[in-house]
Amino acid sequence: MNMLVSAAALLLACAAFFAYDQITFRQSLVRTLSAQAQIIGSNSVSALIFNDPQSATNTLSALKNSPNIASAGVITVEQRPFAQYSRDAGDTVVNIPPPPEGRVEAYWFKTTHLVLVHSIVFQGKTLGFVYLRADLRELDQRLKRYATIAFVVLLLSLLAALIVSALFRRSVAEPIIQLAEVARAVSQDNNYSVRAAPAAAQDEIALLIDAFNNMLQQIQHRDNALQEAHDELEERVEERTRELVSSNRELEAFSYSVSHDLRGPLEVMNGFSYVLLKNYAAKLDSNGKECLQSIRSAARRMSELIDDLLNLSRVTTSDMHREEIDLSLYARTIMEELCRSASGRHVEFVVPSQVQAYADSRLVQIVMQNLLENAWKYTSHHERARIEFGFEEKDGSMIYFVKDDGSGFDPRSTDRLFQPFNRLHTASEFPGNGIGLATVRRIVQRHGGEVWAEGAVENGATFHFTLEPNRSGGARPNYDA
Amino acid sequence: MAGIAFAQQSHPTDSQVKAAYLYNFGKFVTWPGANAGNGASFEICVLGRDPFGVILDSTVAGGNIEDKQVTAKKISSLQESDHCRIVFISSSEQTRLKPILAAAKAGGTLTVSDIPHFADKGGMIEFIPQENKIRFEVNLPATEEAGLILSSELLKVATRVIGKTGK
Numbered sequence: 001m002n003m004l005v006s007a008a009a010l011l012l013a014c015a016a017f018f019a020y021d022q023i024t025f026r027q028s029l030v031r032t033l034s035a036q037a038q039i040i041g042s043n044s045v046s047a048l049i050f051n052d053p054q055s056a057t058n059t060l061s062a063l064k065n066s067p068n069i070a071s072a073g074v075i076t077v078e079q080r081p082f083a084q085y086s087r088d089a090g091d092t093v094v095n096i097p098p099p100p101e102g103r104v105e106a107y108w109f110k111t112t113h114l115v116l117v118h119s120i121v122f123q124g125k126t127l128g129f130v131y132l133r134a135d136l137r138e139l140d141q142r143l144k145r146y147a148t149i150a151f152v153v154l155l156l157s158l159l160a161a162l163i164v165s166a167l168f169r170r171s172v173a174e175p176i177i178q179l180a181e182v183a184r185a186v187s188q189d190n191n192y193s194v195r196a197a198p199a200a201a202q203d204e205i206a207l208l209i210d211a212f213n214n215m216l217q218q219i220q221h222r223d224n225a226l227q228e229a230h231d232e233l234e235e236r237v238e239e240r241t242r243e244l245v246s247s248n249r250e251l252e253a254f255s256y257s258v259s260h261d262l263r264g265p266l267e268v269m270n271g272f273s274y275v276l277l278k279n280y281a282a283k284l285d286s287n288g289k290e291c292l293q294s295i296r297s298a299a300r301r302m303s304e305l306i307d308d309l310l311n312l313s314r315v316t317t318s319d320m321h322r323e324e325i326d327l328s329l330y331a332r333t334i335m336e337e338l339c340r341s342a343s344g345r346h347v348e349f350v351v352p353s354q355v356q357a358y359a360d361s362r363l364v365q366i367v368m369q370n371l372l373e374n375a376w377k378y379t380s381h382h383e384r385a386r387i388e389f390g391f392e393e394k395d396g397s398m399i400y401f402v403k404d405d406g407s408g409f410d411p412r413s414t415d416r417l418f419q420p421f422n423r424l425h426t427a428s429e430f431p432g433n434g435i436g437l438a439t440v441r442r443i444v445q446r447h448g449g450e451v452w453a454e455g456a457v458e459n460g461a462t463f464h465f466t467l468e469p470n471r472s473g474g475a476r477p478n479y480d481a
Numbered sequence: 482m483a484g485i486a487f488a489q490q491s492h493p494t495d496s497q498v499k500a501a502y503l504y505n506f507g508k509f510v511t512w513p514g515a516n517a518g519n520g521a522s523f524e525i526c527v528l529g530r531d532p533f534g535v536i537l538d539s540t541v542a543g544g545n546i547e548d549k550q551v552t553a554k555k556i557s558s559l560q561e562s563d564h565c566r567i568v569f570i571s572s573s574e575q576t577r578l579k580p581i582l583a584a585a586k587a588g589g590t591l592t593v594s595d596i597p598h599f600a601d602k603g604g605m606i607e608f609i610p611q612e613n614k615i616r617f618e619v620n621l622p623a624t625e626e627a628g629l630i631l632s633s634e635l636l637k638v639a640t641r642v643i644g645k646t647g648k
Binding site for chain 1: 498502505508509614615616617632634635637638
């Protein structure tokens with residue numbers, strides 16, 4: 001392509017130069033002939049006036065020094081040949097027309113000759129004409145010479161261009177193509193270990209390749225360092241997790257055994273205080289009986305506490321079996337039981353049918369039990385109450401909720417709600433030991449879900465929970481942080 | 482047309498050619514001497530028996546040399562006119578040639594004649610018949626003595642130039 005363009009440009013330049021030369025050469029030829037004609041004309045004036053053709057012939061014979069003039073002559077004003085000159089014998093031209101009226105000179109380019117006619121004017125009178133006939137073979141020769149030179153120049157420059165472009169290709173294009181290939185391989189395969197082949201010459205391309213290789217090396221180093229850091233981190237996390245799991249296990253085993261072992265002495269206390277109250281009630285005064293009652297109720301509370309603690313650890317350690325379950329059914333069953341236990345309360349219970357979930361039925365039952373019991377408990381100070389169980393679908397995941405219009409809680413304390421043994425209310429206000437919501441959170445977390453609460457003092461509380469990992473990845477209020 | 486009257490298609494007579502030559506000599510000669518600038522017209526004189534008749538008159542009619550009107554004049558002696566630029570000396574004056582030439586030289590007048598050996602005898606331009614043509618010879622020293630300058634163009638077409646090396 002480049003070659004074609006340069007060849008065309010060269011040809012065009014040659015053609016233009018040649019055309020220009022032709023024109024100037026013709027012009028200069030005409031000028032030369034005109035000058036010669038004028039000299040011959042003025043030298044032939046007396047010959048014409050005094051009718052001396054010999055003198056004119058002598059004048060014309062000086063043209064033998066101009067090799068390009070084939071023939072020449074002087075013609076009288078009546079167009080009678082007066083004197084002749086010809087380079088080669090017999091080369092004569094007759095019937096040369098005079099210049100047109102009003103002009104002293106005229107010329108014609110024929111195929112092989114240029115003919116120029118000049119008037120001989122002496123003191124305002126035209127005495128005759130000089131004609132010169134120049135050979136144009138020199139022009140042809142020039143043309144051929146030009147064509148030859150142009151051809152040779154074209155050939156040489158194309159050759160030079162070819163060599164230069166080949167050299168350029170070898171020294172510049174090929175290393176760059178290789179570099180591009182390496183860059184492509186790097187970006188496609190993320191393989192930073194490859195290197196571009198170093199250039200042979202010490203030029204800018206070599207610098208570029210060196211820089212590129214350096215860059216690759218640095219990237220590789222960083223990549224390795226990053227990978228190492230990542231691996232190390234992962235290892236550390238695993239280690240920590242292992243440690244945590246084992247210490248958690250130990251802790252759970254410990255708390256289980258403690259809870260379990262606490263039961264024995266408690267049962268003894270409970271049993272003997274019962275025996276004491278039953279068999280020796282008569283020997284005790286009212287004050288003693290009251291003390292004994294206090295011991296008994298404390299023992300019962302402690303027993304419940306131990307049950308809850310055991311539940312909590314069981315929740316964490318027991319196996320999980322997910323299945324399709326109907327939460328509406330659980331909710332309704334639990335509420336019916338609660339209503340039976342305390343008739344006389346006016347509680348409106350709202351639950352839609354067929355609220356499905358894919359979860360462990362036993363564990364979810366504990367969740368429902370805890371949340372609904374909480375709602376029941378914290379609405380107990382209100383004459384009329386409304387408890388609602390329901391769900392909403394957000395970003396493709398189900399969010400279940402239990403909502404009441406009870407005494408609620410201070411929103412600033414939401415983060416304490418789900419911690420074990422943390423209570424927002426005193427036991428005299430509402431009975432409880434602060435294990436319920438902690439258990440709920442454990443179960444929900446075991447399912448990969450989350451639980452959070454909204455509420456305000458004397459304005460009800462709403463507990464939301466999910467039972468599957470958050471698929472959307474969207475933001476969800478994280479109250480249990 | 483003046484000056485080229487000989488160049489008619491019909492062959493001109495010797496008189497016609499000579500008359501034209503007389504007229505044309507004036508164009509190739511410079512008169513720098515006392516005679517130059519004298520007279521209102523450029524006079525061509527014919528001394529002695531006139532061989533031209535009206536031919537010379539008709540040849541010079543309407544002609545101009547040195548921006549002066551050319552006139553032809555018949556004279557019987559050079560004393561008759563001081564302003565003759567060119568004088569044609571008729572063969573009738575052959576016997577009185579010497580004083581005529583002396584007078585012409587003194588007056589700066591170009592002398593022309595067809596008297597045989599006129600140039601050799603001290604005349605300036607002599608008509609010579611040659612191959613059916615009228616040619617002329619020039620006596621260069623004679624013209625120089627009279628203070629006249631002849632154009633090289635004129636000398637070039639002369640058949641012989643006396644007193645000039647090379648020709």
